[in-house]
Structure formats: structure tokens, C-alpha cells
Amino acid sequence: MKNPKKLIQKSKLFNRCVKVLLIMLVMIISGLLPVNELSTLYAQTTQGELEARAAPVFRRICMGGSNAGHLCNQNGVCPGSTCPDRNIFNISVAVQFNATNAELSNIQDLISEGSAVLFDVTDGQAEIGEAFIYNNAFGTGGNADLRIYPSTSPTWWKANTGSWQVGGSMHVSINNINPAINQGGTLTHEFLHLVFDLRDEYESADAYCDGTGSESCPDAAAIAAGATPSIMDESGVDAELCWGQGDPNNLTDLSNGNHDATNVTEQSMCRSNRSGWAQVVWSWPNTFLAPTGAPDPAANGATVNPTRFILPDNTTRVVMVLDESWSMNYESPKRIERLKVAALDFIALAENNTELGIVSYSDDAETSSGRTNVAIASLGNNRSTWTNAINGISPYNMTNIGAGLEKAMDMITTAGGVTANTFIVLMTDGINNQPPPQSAADADLQAKISDLMTAGIPVYVTCTGGDLGLSSQCSEIASGTGGFYVDSQNPATLAEAFVDIHERISRRDAIGSFSTRIKAPDKKYFVEQGSESVTFTLIWEEKDVEAILYVQDPNGTQYTGTGMSHGQFVRVYNPTAGDWEMNIEWVKNKSNNYTKRAYSRNQIHSLNAAPRYATVLPGQPIYIYAYPRSNGGPITGQSKLIYGKVRLPDGSWDSFELNDMGNTFSAGDDIIYDGIYTGVYSNTTLKGPYQFLIQAEIESWHQGQDHQKYDSTILSPRFEREVRVSVAVADPNEQELTPEDDKPSPEEIPWCKWLFYVALLLLLLLLWCVIRQRRKRG
Numbered sequence: 001m002k003n004p005k006k007l008i009q010k011s012k013l014f015n016r017c018v019k020v021l022l023i024m025l026v027m028i029i030s031g032l033l034p035v036n037e038l039s040t041l042y043a044q045t046t047q048g049e050l051e052a053r054a055a056p057v058f059r060r061i062c063m064g065g066s067n068a069g070h071l072c073n074q075n076g077v078c079p080g081s082t083c084p085d086r087n088i089f090n091i092s093v094a095v096q097f098n099a100t101n102a103e104l105s106n107i108q109d110l111i112s113e114g115s116a117v118l119f120d121v122t123d124g125q126a127e128i129g130e131a132f133i134y135n136n137a138f139g140t141g142g143n144a145d146l147r148i149y150p151s152t153s154p155t156w157w158k159a160n161t162g163s164w165q166v167g168g169s170m171h172v173s174i175n176n177i178n179p180a181i182n183q184g185g186t187l188t189h190e191f192l193h194l195v196f197d198l199r200d201e202y203e204s205a206d207a208y209c210d211g212t213g214s215e216s217c218p219d220a221a222a223i224a225a226g227a228t229p230s231i232m233d234e235s236g237v238d239a240e241l242c243w244g245q246g247d248p249n250n251l252t253d254l255s256n257g258n259h260d261a262t263n264v265t266e267q268s269m270c271r272s273n274r275s276g277w278a279q280v281v282w283s284w285p286n287t288f289l290a291p292t293g294a295p296d297p298a299a300n301g302a303t304v305n306p307t308r309f310i311l312p313d314n315t316t317r318v319v320m321v322l323d324e325s326w327s328m329n330y331e332s333p334k335r336i337e338r339l340k341v342a343a344l345d346f347i348a349l350a351e352n353n354t355e356l357g358i359v360s361y362s363d364d365a366e367t368s369s370g371r372t373n374v375a376i377a378s379l380g381n382n383r384s385t386w387t388n389a390i391n392g393i394s395p396y397n398m399t400n401i402g403a404g405l406e407k408a409m410d411m412i413t414t415a416g417g418v419t420a421n422t423f424i425v426l427m428t429d430g431i432n433n434q435p436p437p438q439s440a441a442d443a444d445l446q447a448k449i450s451d452l453m454t455a456g457i458p459v460y461v462t463c464t465g466g467d468l469g470l471s472s473q474c475s476e477i478a479s480g481t482g483g484f485y486v487d488s489q490n491p492a493t494l495a496e497a498f499v500d501i502h503e504r505i506s507r508r509d510a511i512g513s514f515s516t517r518i519k520a521p522d523k524k525y526f527v528e529q530g531s532e533s534v535t536f537t538l539i540w541e542e543k544d545v546e547a548i549l550y551v552q553d554p555n556g557t558q559y560t561g562t563g564m565s566h567g568q569f570v571r572v573y574n575p576t577a578g579d580w581e582m583n584i585e586w587v588k589n590k591s592n593n594y595t596k597r598a599y600s601r602n603q604i605h606s607l608n609a610a611p612r613y614a615t616v617l618p619g620q621p622i623y624i625y626a627y628p629r630s631n632g633g634p635i636t637g638q639s640k641l642i643y644g645k646v647r648l649p650d651g652s653w654d655s656f657e658l659n660d661m662g663n664t665f666s667a668g669d670d671i672i673y674d675g676i677y678t679g680v681y682s683n684t685t686l687k688g689p690y691q692f693l694i695q696a697e698i699e700s701w702h703q704g705q706d707h708q709k710y711d712s713t714i715l716s717p718r719f720e721r722e723v724r725v726s727v728a729v730a731d732p733n734e735q736e737l738t739p740e741d742d743k744p745s746p747e748e749i750p751w752c753k754w755l756f757y758v759a760l761l762l763l764l765l766l767l768w769c770v771i772r773q774r775r776k777r778g
Contacts, residue, residue, distance in 0.1 A: 054479060054480040059071055060086070062081050064080065065080030088127060091131050110187055115127045121231050121239065134314075143458075146187075156176055163627070168676070171633035172633075189231055198232055199266040200232055200266045202232070216229070217259060227252075246260065318354065318422070318505065324360045324396060342497065344387060345502075350379050352380055352381070358372060359372070405445075431739055461474045476614050487647075487689035510597055513722060527577055532573070536580070541594070542591050557576075624694070630698070631717070634675030644679065656692075687734075693724055696721050701716040
């Protein structure tokens with residue numbers, strides 16, 4: 001997480017105050033509250049920001065004493081106790097094809113070697129604890145730390161530098177993982193790029209950083225004299241991180257350090273002349289400690305622990321966790337009715353053999369309290385068990401999100417545990433406020449999020465409602481668990497949000513869309529070669545509407561839609577490449593608001609996007625990163641832009657763009673042509689959710705040019721993508737005086753008004769009678 005936020009809520013019954021920020025729940029878990037600042041020059045990260053990002057990392061914390069639970073990097077920080085000697089990173093690996101057992105064994109050897117080298121170069125302060133290897137992780141593979149491609153998409157080692165836990169990854173194809181060569185150093189080199197924002201030391205910086213020539217760290221003269229090379233200069237197993245600062249007047253004098261005496265490497269020019277060790281501590285200031293002199297050639301006498309490998313099966317296992325608190329009675333149609341439509345659409349879209357469970361929650365998530373629980377089971381043609389459960393939920397009392405998440409985790413455990421494709425889909429319309437008092441509610445939800453992070457279960461969140469800080473809560477839960485947040489502030493968009501979430505967890509990326517809300521021109525939908533499946537969806541808002549969706553492939557073959565609650569869909573496996581058309585025949589009451597969208601599942605081509613911060617303060621910029629990838633891994637259109645639209649909290653639309661041209665073109669982007677596109681949106685005076693719609697038309701794009709081995713002949717084929725990303729703008733000092741759960745429901749309000757008018761009428765009649773009686777007496 002990146003920002004400290006506070007969600008303060010005062011109950012009219014108990015007049016209680018929130019003492020802990022719900023939206024910083026993962027910050028508290030990780031023990032650090034980062035500062036929200038703009039990027040420093042030539043860097044995507046501010047000091048400590050990478051360390052603060054929520055992730056399955058066991059950071060060093062004091063084991064006891066007066067600072068128990070606080071982050072530490074040495075025993076002196078823990079009076080009366082000790083600080084562990086290492087940070088443990090759990091990583092996820094998305095194998096973008098169906099690897100053989102031999103190939104999986106090579107991948108495990110690579111990671112074991114990489115963990116040992118990482119442990120060495122950090123002087124025993126970091127290792128890889130667990131590696132979740134998702135074989136045949138179709139589509140985007142979620143927020144994977146390492147992506148491994150088939151040899152048909154030749155990719156030399158590359159990392160999205162500084163983009164750890166905001167959509168970035170390390171990239172390589174299986175043919176470049178050679179078991180005969182110790183590549184642990186190469187993995188560590190890329191890991192340091194991704195997780196610590198280090199740049200290379202073996203080459204000059206990009207042009208705008210003013211570097212020239214072929215460089216090294218330490219200086220070539222020092223290496224020739226026997227100095228140890230930097231791990232960011234060469235990837236040998238005996239390399240180390242540069243430290244201190246070399247003497248420009250005596251390049252072989254390393255008494256004060258061996259870092260780039262002439263300050264001309266990319267690390268120097270693009271990271272304010274910081275040495276490798278200084279950059280590690282800059283990025284992780286509370287849990288890493290730089291050596292006072294030369295780094296230890298081994299690991300300070302410590303021994304690396306073996307990495308534990310987990311290879312889950314490919315079963316898709318999902319639990320929908322649905323809010324049925326009292327405030328779901330709001331709106332017209334009611335939010336609960338909108339939710340039922342959305343959940344029923346999700347069930348209709350799910351493919352056979354998908355394992356699905358359902359949990360509803362209000363004060364708790366127990367069936368004894370009237371809540372709905374449907375155990376995880378495999379879907380078939382008859383889905384009445386799930387649809388009947390959805391139709392039976394009804395609003396009641398307060399909001400206990402933690403109880404719903406806990407019940408979902410219990411279901412997943414009972415069903416066999418976490419698979420390669422296990423997700424929770426969470427819908428809420430209010431701030432978590434149970435169990436009382438509020439401090440207990442906060443701590444309870446924080447504990448549940450911690451459990452989800454440890455288990456590796458992402459939460460895909462959508463929320464609607466009027467509670468202050470609601471969008472912040474939703475975005476932080478999604479970001480903290482490595483999930484996804486899509487706004488549905490307007491309850492009418494709940495169905496669209498659930499459809500989008502379903503396709504994302506099915507690893508189908510959106511190709512493009514047409515919506516009457518945006519008023520963009522309709523279009524054909526290009527499906528690229530190699531797509532494994534494609535889904536076309538039509539969703540409308542109104543209840544009394546009937547329509548038929550017709551989809552036509554490039555050969556003229558027509559497919560007729562299958563019904564959803566408020567829409568239709570078509571799904572085709574192994575689709576023909578080319579332009580597809582979506583046409584609508586309105587049977588009854590043409591909808592005024594509808595959305596058409598197409599989705600494609602492809603192992604090689606994708607566009608991922610994520611915000612730098614899940615929540616920002618009003619008036620502060622929103623940073624959005626986009627990561628296009630294709631043949632050869634990360635790609636760039638160089639001077640080409642990626643365009644987007646943004647829906648503001650008041651429902652209006654604006655536009656913005658993302659570029660890969662470095663800081664000389666516009667503020668925000670880091671390294672020119674590295675395949676990381678950056679957009680900065682500054683019109684953030686309104687509080688609430690901002691939804692970004694990012695659209696890219698890609699053809700003949702090149703590899704990111706900061707590859708170690710750049711091949712200009714590798715070009716991407718044509719493909720199109722669209723990504724929706726939501727970000728919250730919130731003021732932590734604002735108080736929610738009366739949560740919607742405590743307000744009268746819309747059903748009560750007309751009765752209250754009616755009683756008021758009756759009472760007023762009776763009062764007037766009584767007054768008239770009194771006046772008349774006095775006149776008679778007079």
C-alpha cells in the first residue's frame with residue numbers, strides 16, 4: 001500500500017470513533033505507513049514506497065520488547081528483544097504454457113539458485129521462502145512476479161523495473177532457462193530491478209539521463225585489478241552489490257566504496273548517484289541495513305533456507321461474498337435487486353466445472369442468523385442451487401465484511417485449498433462496522449486480509465453506496481490482496497462490473513467495448529491469432545427489456561446469444577482471427593443504457609494496468625501504469641501513446657493518455673521505451689471513485705529497449721486491448737457521522753413522511769378546534 005488513510009465513523013447509537021484506518025489495513029499488517037509524495041526525478045518510487053507495498057512478504061519485525069511488531073533492520077531497533085536476520089519473499093510464477101515435468105524442474109532449480117544468490121548479495125537479509133508455480137496460467141496470470149513464456153515467444157530476461165506489486169513482472173521464455181548454466185544470478189539481477197528499483201550498472205543510461213559509452217560498476221580498471229563486479233553489472237554467482245562511493249581520481253582505490261566513481265552508469269544517472277546498496281536501503285529503509293564497509297563475500301555466516309515450491313492444480317475455484325446489510329434497500333431499483341442481477345449473470349457466464357461457492361453477510365455470515373451459504377461445488381448445466389440462493393438473499397442489519405471473507409476462506413479450505421485460479425469476489429455497499437466496537441471491527445478485518453495475503457487468495461472487489469471512504473476501503477482491500485477493484489458507484493453498473501470480474505478471473509482480457517454512456521462510436525472487435533477463447537457480452541440496465549445478441553465471425557458464421565438476467569453472451573473456443581461483429585435485435589423495449597464488450601484469452605498478448613496508489617488525497621495526481629506484452633515479452637510503441645477515458649465521481653467523463661517516452665516528454669514516466677507506460681491524471685478535486693478505461697491498438701511494436709539482449713526484429717502482431725482500473729480519492733480527516741446501515745431504509749422513509757403529514761394535519765385540526773372553541777366562548 002502507498003498512502004496512509006483514515007476511515008472514521010461515528011455510530012448514532014454508540015457515538016464511537018474509528019481508531020484505525022480501514023484503508024491502511026495492509027499497511028498496518030506490513031507495519032509501515034508510507035508517505036504519499038510525487039515521484040523523485042527519474043524514479044517511479046519514493047523512499048520506502050516499495051517496502052510499503054502490500055505483498056506476501058514476511059518483513060523483519062521486532063520479536064518482542066517495547067517495539068514488538070515494529071519493522072526492524074538490526075537488533076538495536078528492538079530494545080529488550082531481537083530482530084530476525086532476514087526478509088522472506090513469497091513469489092508467484094505464471095508459466096504461460098503447459099510445461100513438462102522436466103521444464104517445471106528446471107524452473108524450480110532456477111528459483112532455488114536465485115534465492116541463494118539473493119541471500120548472498122543482500123548479506124543474508126533476503127531469500128525466497130515460497131514459490132507458487134502456476135503451470136499453464138492462461139491469460140495474464142494475475143499479478144505474477146515471474147512470467148515464463150513458451151519458446152515460440154522468445155524472450156530474454158527482462159523486468160518491469162520498480163513496478164513490483166503494481167502490475168509489473170520479471171519475464172523470460174523457457175528456452176532461456178538453461179539448466180546447464182547457473183542462472184541464479186540472472187534471476188537475482190532481475191529481482192533487484194523489480195523489487196528494489198535498481199537500474200543496470202553495465203551500460204550507459206538512456207539518453208535523457210545523459211549517460212554515454214559502455215560503463216561498469218566498479219569501474220573497469222577496478223575490476224581488472226581484481227575488484228568484485230556488481231550483480232547489476234554482470235549476473236555471476238560471485239557478484240555483489242556496489243557500495244559506498246569510488247574515488248574518481250583513483251579508480252582502483254576502493255577504500256570508501258566501489259560504486260561507479262565517474263557516476264555514468266544507468267544506476268548513477270537515473271537514481272541520483274546512489275550505489276546499489278544505497279538503492280536497496282532507499283527502497284526498503286526499515287528492513288534492510290547497508291554494510292558499513294565492503295559487503296560480506298558470503299552471507300555473514302548465515303545459511304539460506306530451501307525454497308518451498310507449491311504447484312497448485314488449474315481448477316477455477318471462486319467464492320462470491322455478497323453484502324445483504326440494511327443499506328442494500330437503498331436506490332430504486334434497490335441495490336439488492338441490482339446485486340441479484342449481477343450475481344445471476346456471473347453464474348450464467350461461468351463455464352462448466354468451475355467450482356463456485358456463495359456467502360452472504362450482514363452482522364455475520366452464519367446460516368443460523370439467516371445468512372446464505374452455498375458450499376463450493378462444480379457447476380454443471382443445472383445451476384438452480386446457486387440461482388435459488390441468490391434470489392433468496394434479503395437486507396438485514398449491519399456490515400461485517402471480515403465475517404464474509406473468513407467464511408469464504410473456510411469454504412476454500414474445505415474444498416481442497418488454494419488452486420492456481422482461486423478467487424474471492426466481494427461486493428459491499430458500506431464501511432465495515434462489525435463486530436463492535438469499531439476498533440474491534442477494524443482489527444478483525446485486518447486479520448482476515450492478512451490471512452488472505454498469506455494464503456495467496458486475491459479479492460476482486462466492487463462497491464456501491466454513499467458511506468464516506470467506501471471507495472478507499474474497496475480499493476485498499478483489492479490492492480492489499482493482489483486483486484482488482486472495479487467501481488460500481490452507480491448501482492446500475494453492478495452487472496457490468498460482475499461480468500468484467502468474471503472474465504478477468506477467467507483470464508480473458510477485454511478487447512474493446514461500446515457503451516451508450518460514453519457515446520463512443522460502435523466498432524468491430526478484432527480477435528488476434530492464437531486466442532484460445534473469446535466472449536462477447538451484452539448487458540442492459542432496465543428490467544422490462546428483451547433482446548437477442550448476434551455475433552458474426554470473419555467468415556460470416558453467426559452465433560446467437562445465451563441469456564443472462566439482464567443481457568446475453570456468446571462464447572467461442574478457438575475463434576477465427578479477424579474482425580467480429582456484434583449486433584442486437586431488440587425484441588421488447590430497447591434499452592437506453594447498454595454495454596457491448598468482447599474479451600479474449602491469449603497466452604502471449606495482453607495489456608495489464610494498475611494504479612501506483614490505490615487511494616490518493618484530493619488534488620493529488622493519480623498515477624496509472626500499463627504493461628503491454630507480446631512476442632518477446634514487454635513491448636513498446638515508442639512514440640505511440642495509449643489513450644484512456646476517466647469517469648469522475650460526479651458521472652462526467654474526461655480523457656488522459658499514457659506514454660513511454662521518459663521524463664523529458666512528460667512528468668511521470670521513468671525510463672524511455674522500457675515497455676512501462678505511465679499516465680498521470682491531475683483533475684482530482686472531487687472525492688470518490690475514479691474509473692479509468694484504458695484502450696490500446698497494438699501492431700508491430702518492439703521489445704522494451706532496456707532488454708539485456710534487444711532484438712529489433714521481434715515485432716508484435718496486431719491485437720487490441722481495453723482495461724478498466726478504479727482508484728479512490730479520499731480525505732482521511734472526513735468523518736462518516738451516520739453510516740447508511742443506520743439510516744432509515746427507503747421503505748421506511750415514505751411512511752415517516754406520511755406519519756409526519758398525518759401528525760401535522762391532526763395538529764392543524766386540533767389548533768382549528770381550539771380557535772373555534774375560544775370564539776364560541778367569546
